[in-house]
Amino acid sequence: MHNKLLDKTFLICISGGLFSPIALAQELKRDTTHTRGVAEVQSDEIRQSAPLPYDTIRVDSTRADRPKMDTLKPGRGRLEAEVKYTAVDSIDYNLSEGKTYLVNQASITYKDMNLKAGHIIIDWARNMVYAYGMTDTTGNTVQKPVLTQGEEVIHVDTIAYNIQTKKSVIQAIRTQAQQGILYGDLVKRFSDSLYYIRSGKYTTDTALVPDYYISAQRIKYMPGDKLITGPAQMYIHQTPTPLVLPFGYFPTSSSKRSGVIIPQWGSESDSGFFLQGLGYYLALSDYIDLEARFDIHSKGSYGMRVNSNYKLRYRFDGNLYFDYRNDISGTRGLKDYSRALDYEFKWTHNQDEKANPNFRVSASVDLSSSRYFKDSRLLEDVLSRRDLINNNQSTISLTKTFDNFPFRINLGIEHSQNLNTKHIDMTLPSLSIDMDRRYPFAPKVGSRKGILRNLSIGYALRAENKLSLGDSSFFHKEMFDSAQVGAQHSLEISTSAELLHYLSWTVGGHYTENWGIETTNKFYNPKKDKVEEQRERGVASFRTFGFQTNLSTTVYGIKEFKKGGFIQAIRHSMTPTVSFSYHPDFWSDFWGYTRFYRDRKGKRQPYTPFENFPYGGPDRGMSGSIGFGLDNNLEAKVRSKTDTGEYKKVSLLERLNFSSSYDLAADSFPLGNISVSAATTLLKGLNLTFDPVFNPYKVVDCEKIDRLTTPWLESFVLNMDYSMDNTTFGKKERDADEGTEEGVFTYDSEGYAHYAIPWNLGVHYSFNYNSNRTSRTKTTHTHTLNFDGNIEFSPFWKVGFSYGAYDFSKNEFTPPSLHFERQLRSFTIDFNWTPSGPQASYYFLIRLNSDILKDLKYDRRRFPERNNTPF
Numbered sequence: 118m119h120n121k122l123l124d125k126t127f128l129i130c131i132s133g134g135l136f137s138p139i140a141l142a143q144e145l146k147r148d149t150t151h152t153r154g155v156a157e158v159q160s161d162e163i164r165q166s167a168p169l170p171y172d173t174i175r176v177d178s179t180r181a182d183r184p185k186m187d188t189l190k191p192g193r194g195r196l197e198a199e200v201k202y203t204a205v206d207s208i209d210y211n212l213s214e215g216k217t218y219l220v221n222q223a224s225i226t227y228k229d230m231n232l233k234a235g236h237i238i239i240d241w242a243r244n245m246v247y248a249y250g251m252t253d254t255t256g257n258t259v260q261k262p263v264l265t266q267g268e269e270v271i272h273v274d275t276i277a278y279n280i281q282t283k284k285s286v287i288q289a290i291r292t293q294a295q296q297g298i299l300y301g302d303l304v305k306r307f308s309d310s311l312y313y314i315r316s317g318k319y320t321t322d323t324a325l326v327p328d329y330y331i332s333a334q335r336i337k338y339m340p341g342d343k344l345i346t347g348p349a350q351m352y353i354h355q356t357p358t359p360l361v362l363p364f365g366y367f368p369t370s371s372s373k374r375s376g377v378i379i380p381q382w383g384s385e386s387d388s389g390f391f392l393q394g395l396g397y398y399l400a401l402s403d404y405i406d407l408e409a410r411f412d413i414h415s416k417g418s419y420g421m422r423v424n425s426n427y428k429l430r431y432r433f434d435g436n437l438y439f440d441y442r443n444d445i446s447g448t449r450g451l452k453d454y455s456r457a458l459d460y461e462f463k464w465t466h467n468q469d470e471k472a473n474p475n476f477r478v479s480a481s482v483d484l485s486s487s488r489y490f491k492d493s494r495l496l497e498d499v500l501s502r503r504d505l506i507n508n509n510q511s512t513i514s515l516t517k518t519f520d521n522f523p524f525r526i527n528l529g530i531e532h533s534q535n536l537n538t539k540h541i542d543m544t545l546p547s548l549s550i551d552m553d554r555r556y557p558f559a560p561k562v563g564s565r566k567g568i569l570r571n572l573s574i575g576y577a578l579r580a581e582n583k584l585s586l587g588d589s590s591f592f593h594k595e596m597f598d599s600a601q602v603g604a605q606h607s608l609e610i611s612t613s614a615e616l617l618h619y620l621s622w623t624v625g626g627h628y629t630e631n632w633g634i635e636t637t638n639k640f641y642n643p644k645k646d647k648v649e650e651q652r653e654r655g656v657a658s659f660r661t662f663g664f665q666t667n668l669s670t671t672v673y674g675i676k677e678f679k680k681g682g683f684i685q686a687i688r689h690s691m692t693p694t695v696s697f698s699y700h701p702d703f704w705s706d707f708w709g710y711t712r713f714y715r716d717r718k719g720k721r722q723p724y725t726p727f728e729n730f731p732y733g734g735p736d737r738g739m740s741g742s743i744g745f746g747l748d749n750n751l752e753a754k755v756r757s758k759t760d761t762g763e764y765k766k767v768s769l770l771e772r773l774n775f776s777s778s779y780d781l782a783a784d785s786f787p788l789g790n791i792s793v794s795a796a797t798t799l800l801k802g803l804n805l806t807f808d809p810v811f812n813p814y815k816v817v818d819c820e821k822i823d824r825l826t827t828p829w830l831e832s833f834v835l836n837m838d839y840s841m842d843n844t845t846f847g848k849k850e851r852d853a854d855e856g857t858e859e860g861v862f863t864y865d866s867e868g869y870a871h872y873a874i875p876w877n878l879g880v881h882y883s884f885n886y887n888s889n890r891t892s893r894t895k896t897t898h899t900h901t902l903n904f905d906g907n908i909e910f911s912p913f914w915k916v917g918f919s920y921g922a923y924d925f926s927k928n929e930f931t932p933p934s935l936h937f938e939r940q941l942r943s944f945t946i947d948f949n950w951t952p953s954g955p956q957a958s959y960y961f962l963i964r965l966n967s968d969i970l971k972d973l974k975y976d977r978r979r980f981p982e983r984n985n986t987p988f
Contacts, residue, residue: 145863146319152386176521177775191921202226203224207220210701215242216239217239217817221498222259222260223248226239227728230283233263236248236640239708245277246277246279247275248275256529265554269309269340271291272292273304275287275354287306288303289302289304295969296967300318302314302315313335313337314336315336318331319331328354331349332357333365336615339369341371342370347366349361373403374400376397378397378408380392381976388415388444392411392413395412396409406426408424409421409423416448420442421441444457460486461485462482466479468975473519476518482513483512484904494787509532512530514528520978531626540586540587542584544581549577550577551576551577554575555573555574558572565658572611573610574609576606578606578962579605580605581602585603599632601730601731602732604631605632606630608629609628611623621669624667629661629749631659633656634657636726637650637724641712648716659708661735661736664699666697667695667696670692671692675688676692686753690752691748691749692747693746694745695744697744702737743781747776748775752767753770771796774795776792777789788825791813804837805835805837809830809834811829813825816891821891829888831890833886835884839879874910874911880904881904882901882902883903884898900925902925904933905918905919905920934949934951934956935951947964948961948962960978962975963976
C-alpha cells in the first residue's frame, strides 16, 4: 500500500507547551515514488545503519500476520528514552514529512507511556503522536486508541499526544476515576495530574450505557485527588432530572480525605424544621479519624455526635462515640412544652491476641440516659428498634499473666443499667488475683491417681468498689457516698477419686475472709416509727468456711433391633448424683458476727453489721443439705437416607433432669422444691424446652404447712422454637443432564436459568404458668406467639418481617415490622414499615450504591408519634 488517505481526521498539534488545535479535514498525500531499500534519517533524533537512495522507505509487509517492530534510540537534547513501536499491516517512513505511519494493531511505547490504536502517526519533528481507530467491513470503528500511563488507562476516539511534554488533546475520552467513570467530548490533558474536559459526564456505573450520570459542560479532573464541575445535572437512563447542582466536588483519592458531610433536612410537628447530620470528617492519620455531626431544629432542639475510629494493625483497634442532645418539644409557655437532656457514650476496644499474649486490654462501654433510645430521632435507632432496649452493660478489663508465675491479675470496671427502673450498679474498679490450681503431690511424670495425688489447692483475691444509685445521681456526690469498698480472700482445697471402678467421688472445703471499710448499725426510731441505719467507718472483717462432697456415676442401657431395619439401636444414659454440703450458723453468738436492736415491741432483733459489704454478710442458719439429681439422655442410631447404608446418631431426648435437696439442719420445710428440666428436638428445626417446678408441701388458705403431700405444680415454663427454610423439606437431586450451577442460578440443558428462592421462617411460642397458691392473687399465665422471616424472590429482591407477636392472654396482636429491599445495578430501594401500634412508622429510601455519591438520595419517613414530613 503506497498511497494512503486519512479521511476526516483531526490532527491536533502541540508546540511550545501550549495547545494549538488545528483541524486538518483533508487528504494527506505522500510521495508516490517508492523503492525498497535501507534508509538513514539524517537528524539528531533518528539514525539508521545504511544510506538512503530514495525519498521514502516502507518496511516489507509480506508477513502481515507478524507484527513489525523497530526501535529508535534517543537523540541529543530531545527525547530521553527509546521509542518502540509495532504494527501488523505496515510501518511507513515519510522523510519529506518527517513522519512514521503505523497501521493495524499499532502500538508505541515511550518510558511509562503506551498507546495502542488502529492507526498511529508519529511526527518526529514535533515529538507528536496522533492516533485514531480503524473502520471494519461493516462500517464500525474498531481499535480505538487506548492510552496507558502508569496505572492510568484512557479510552478515546482520537488523541494528539506530545511525547516530550506528555500534553495531549483528546476527543471522546472514557477513563476510570477511582470508583467512578469519567466521560468527555473534548479533553485537554496538561499533565498526568490535570485534565480540562468539555461536555463531560461522571458516573459510578461501569456499564457502557450507564444507568445514571452527572452531566456538566466544564470539568476539572485531577487523577488521584479530586474532580470539580461547574453547574451539573443528574440524568437517569439518559433522561434529565430536576436535580441540578451549582457545582460538583467528588474526591477520587484512594487515601482518606477530610471533607464536609452533607446533612438531611425535613420537618417534625413537635420540633419544627431541621437539619440533621451536618458535619465534618477529619482524616487525622492512617490510624485514626474523627467525624463530628450536628443536628439543628427550628424550635430550639440541637444535638452533637462525635465518632472516632482507630486501628493499629496487629496491635489493636476500637471506636469512640458520644451523642449529646437537648430535645425541646412543643411550644414554650404551653402545656405540650417539654425539654430533655439525653446522652450516650460508647467505647469498644479490641486487642490482637498476638500483640502481647501476657497483657490484654479490652473494653465494651455503653452508657446512656434512661430515655435516650425512646426519645431518639436518629433514623438508625428507629429502624433497628433500639427503643426496645431495657439494659446497658459495660466492661473494661486489663489482664496480666506471667510465663513462670502461677498468678493472673485482672483489673476491671463493670457497669449495669436498667433503663426502665433508672437504676445503675457499678464496680469502679474491681481487682482479682487468681492462682492456677496447684497439685502439690502430683507426680512429675504420669497421670494423677489416688486421693493424695489429686489433691489441689486454689486461691483467689477479689477487691472492688461497688456503687448502687439512680441515674439522676450519676457522677454526683450521692454516687460516691453510696460506695461499698471491700475485699475477699478465697481458699479452696479439693480432691477426687474413683470408687469401686464405677463411682466418681469428689470432696473439698472452702475458706473465705471478707474485709470492708464500713459497717452498719441499726436502731429503732420511735419518733419516725421505723428502723434506721447508721454507717460506721472503720476496717472490719469476718470469716466463713464450708464443706462439700459429691458422688456420681453413669449407667447405660441399650436396646438393639433387627439388623437392616430403620432403627438399629436406642441408648439410654442416666447420671445419678448425690451431694452433701455443710456450713455452720455464722449468726450464732459463738462467732460474734451479729448485733441486736429492739423493735417497737421491745423485742430483740438480730442483724449483722456486715450486710452492706460488697460480697454480702455471713450466711444465717446452719446448713447440712443433701442434694440429689438424675440426668437422662436418649439417643438412637438410625439408617441414613443415602444409599450407602450407613447409620447415624440422632437425639431423641437431649435432657430430662430431676433435682431437689433435703436440709438436715432445717427446723421446717427441709425438702426443697422438685425441679424438672427437659429439652428435645421433635422435628428438624423444632426445639422444645419445658421446666416445671413442683412443691411437695400442703397449702391451706394460702399458707404452706409443714406436711408433705402429692407434689403440685407451682410454676411451669414452656418454650417452643421452630425454624424452617427452603432446604427444610429436602432438595431434589439434579440429574446429570439437567444442567450446571453458576452462582445462585441453575441452568438446565436448554440454557434456561432456574432460581431456588431462599426463604426462612421462625415461629417462637412461650408459655408461663404460676399457680400462686401461697398468695391471694389468682393463678397467672401468659402465652405469646412471635414470628419472623425473610424471602428472596430473586438475588435482587428481598422481603422480611420481624417483631410480630400475638398475646393469647391479652388477646392482643403486635404488628410486625416489614422490610422491603430492591437491588438494582446502581440503585437500592429500601422500605421499612411498622403499620400500627405505638411504634407505627415508615421509611422509604432510594439511594445510589456508590459510597462517593451516597448523599444523592431520596427519602420519606415518619417516626413513631412524631409526624415527620421531610421536604
